[in-house]
Amino acid sequence: SQTIHQWPATLVQPVGSPLSLECTVEGTSNPNLYWYRQAAGRGLQLLFYSVGIGQISSEVPQNLSASRPQDRQFILSSKKLLLSDSGFYLCAWSPQPNQPQHFGDGTRLSIL
Amino acid sequence: AQTVTQSQPEMSVQEAETVTLSCTYDTSESDYYLFWYKQPPSRQMILVIRQEAYKQQNATENRFSVNFQKAAKSFSLKISDSQLGDAAMYFCAYNSGGSNYKLTFGKGTLLTVNP
Numbered sequence: 001s002q003t004i005h006q007w008p009a010t011l012v013q014p015v016g017s018p019l020s021l022e023c024t025v026e027g028t029s030n031p032n033l034y035w036y037r038q039a040a041g042r043g044l045q046l047l048f049y050s051v052g053i054g055q056i057s058s059e060v061p062q063n064l065s066a067s068r069p070q071d072r073q074f075i076l077s078s079k080k081l082l083l084s085d086s087g088f089y090l091c092a093w094s095p096q097p098n099q100p101q102h103f104g105d106g107t108r109l110s111i112l
Numbered sequence: 113a114q115t116v117t118q119s120q121p122e123m124s125v126q127e128a129e130t131v132t133l134s135c136t137y138d139t140s141e142s143d144y145y146l147f148w149y150k151q152p153p154s155r156q157m158i159l160v161i162r163q164e165a166y167k168q169q170n171a172t173e174n175r176f177s178v179n180f181q182k183a184a185k186s187f188s189l190k191i192s193d194s195q196l197g198d199a200a201m202y203f204c205a206y207n208s209g210g211s212n213y214k215l216t217f218g219k220g221t222l223l224t225v226n227p
Contacts, residue, residue: 043217
């Protein structure tokens, strides 16, 4: 069966520091991959999605970037974190665009 | 742009009772997909149920069922025989289908289950 791993679970970073969140999927090939952010008390906002290695689409212009160096690896990065980057970040995958998305356990990011 | 509205920020239900969570959406598409996700305190997003717009039959998964009213653009979730483990934030989500990857979420309804 397919599983998705996301780490770290919790991260506290100072303003201006870099960021790297990693997500990997097991048990499937060529998944569609997604990064979401969930602000407190709100729904999920799609940040990036990827349909293949090196193919990244950005939904929201921001301080973050994403990369997909391997088929089942999706990385969310920032060179300099802002206070507004705080939130709960979720990685997800789906076999096809309109198929259900399956989520990782999330990363709680706090910026000090 | 598609929007998803959940008009009930919070709901509560007694254990073993039935509760219905509301969701409406706005779209000009004729073929699309709707989902309900559950987010317990652990914050993991868990798929509850999925409905294809071209199917007239309402989706059902054990104690969870939907009332899909395409003309009214309504997609409510009914939870029967509520259990303590059903307590969570519930999100309604929309996908326009085809090659569209975007899942648009509502703001969620926090469900409390009282023993």
